[in-house]
Amino acid sequence: MTETLEEAAEETRRLADFVDALVPMRERLLANLVMLAQIPAPSGGEAPRARFMLDRFLEAGLADVSADDMGNAVGRLHGSRSGRTILVSSHLDSIVPVASDHNVTVRSDCIVGPGVGDNALGAAIVSMVPAVLDELGIELASDLILLGTMRSLDRGDHEGIRFFLDHVPQKIDYGICVEGMQLGRVNFFSVGTARGDVTCDVRPEPSRSYGTESALVVLNHIINRILGIATPSRPYTNICMGQMRAGVSHDTEPDHARLGLEIVSHSDEMIDQIYGQIEDIVSEMSARHAVDAHFDLFFRTRAGGIRFAHPLVKSVLGVMEELGIPPDQGHSPSELSELIARGIPAVTLGISRGEKNRKKSQDYVLIDPILTGVAQLVGVILAIDEGACDEV
């Protein structure tokens, strides 16, 4: 027992020491973040960011570096013994439009710029993992696969990571998805998600026997009906109507309108049920108002996760406790679901704190927590490497 306590104390000291040992790397980590964030990367246009990540892997001396057929950036750090294979991944794409000013500002306490937290920071840290391990003098027994994925967001539908997981030749034993924010998140449960667009197009005048001339008004009727759908609190279920586009000027009724919505639930059956209800509403409104209305579902993930009692979750919580990181065990809409769906024990971790997608303020990430976030990632990799996450 005494030995165990001493080992635990030693582990605590080691993780805390990581934060101090990483201080000389701070500017390199921040520079990586700035340079990555300034590369536009809409879904499908992430290739320059993948190139950047591959260059970092090459500079770190990884023997096995390449882009796969989907364009995902892949680097392999071979372990000292043939053992487990750990996947550490981050998505490379961003919701920031290419035409936006991607300039990043460095303040004394934070990095400010579009998409810095989601997910330039995650990608910057994954690209630096080999250099971080080298700086800390860590040699892993396990193989480490570092991955920057393409086409994760929006209509990308996790295409990059799906491709990678379906084609990677070796068995992945554990996965860690790295997101820029928020430090403390420990997601081991993936909420089921269905994401789609409701589109409404007014028919040309000659074919219109009756009905409205405004696609916006019809879409409004559809929205009102969707708002009437009952969502249970158990299993947790929610319908989020997050985007609407219609019209070109104040004095012209739009002939096209689009609603972007997402259904999330802990139950795949609930998602199927609500999806069916929305399809019925759209079909009914299409007929009633003589418009062409459709519901296009383009993104779907299944609910699932690993147990709270899984040693991986326990190890992550232990690392967080040692580093003084308050854990936030929420569910995750991230690429975690793809790993879970394939039976790979995995978690999503955050690196720093900050804000994103606010209407009246710019995206930012705080600088101070970043080294703690990186130490946390290293701590979890080590826990897996040392076998602490294996189920007996």
Place this chain on the structure above:
Amino acid sequence: MKSDQWLAERTFHHSNFWDIKWLVEEKKKQGLSISLCLPTLNEESTIGKTIIILKSELHDRYPLLDEIAVIDSGSTDKTCSIAKSFGADVYDASEHLTEEGVRSGKGENLWKALYLLKGDIIVYVDTDIKNIHPRFVYGLVGPLIQAPEVHYVKAFYDRPIAFSGSLRPTGGGRVTEILIRPLFSLFFPELTAILQPLSGEYAGRRSILEKIAFPVGYGVETAMLIDIYEQLGLYAFAQTDLDRRVHRNQETIALGRMAFGVLRTFMSRLKREQLVELKNALPSIMRQYQVDDGVYRQVEYEIEEFERQPMIDVEAYRRKFDLQTQTT
């Protein structure tokens, strides 16, 4: 024609020097040290990014730079604290070489950098660049490491100016095209081959920089070109295309004051070289006009263009760099 040949042989693109590892090895072989000088005055919005990118890539990752220093003109914002927090050496220009008196201006900072920094090569990079990238340094250092006969390297670029989110190209810069190139065409035709003589990024060997005078204000870039040209000729120069440089726009009226300062510096060189004869000393007052509620008003600006003597003539410098036995 000599300048045509120079243009072909001494004009580079930063990509010619992409192999930073080779530059570092060659620098070591030649026993060179390189210092980066960042002159600042209230640049808190850009200084942090400038330092972390250049320090990360050209000091921590590839040790091309031996020191990174901010020489500040009395910023009242967080420029100095941000620079310190990211690991740059920070100097308040007014606190050094006080026996030489206190002057203000970018040229003063560049001049004092020769005293404060240690490098055999000094790289000067303005800190208002929004798209800062390591090429702004290695593109300038490259020709100096590659060719010992090159003593001074000037940047040129496509210069879009940021206007509320969009970019507008400007060619060589307004003061360059309207003032400098016509003057060079008249008096120093070979120097017209330097595409952007007023660019704020350049690198030079200490051995020549310490031997030239530094105007403390707007004229410092023009003076450097003319004075180095007079001492070493056109082939001491090289220039590097650094691609795009995004920076803040300056109003035309501010450029007018800049042009006045540059012109005074230019005239002093013409007089020194006996290319023109001036019967009287040139005035230092620049007059501009404002209209306010239909009333026109004259505004006078004192633009002195004081010049610092060559650093090698400063006793403290000679002591610091152990040059007591040299003659100037």
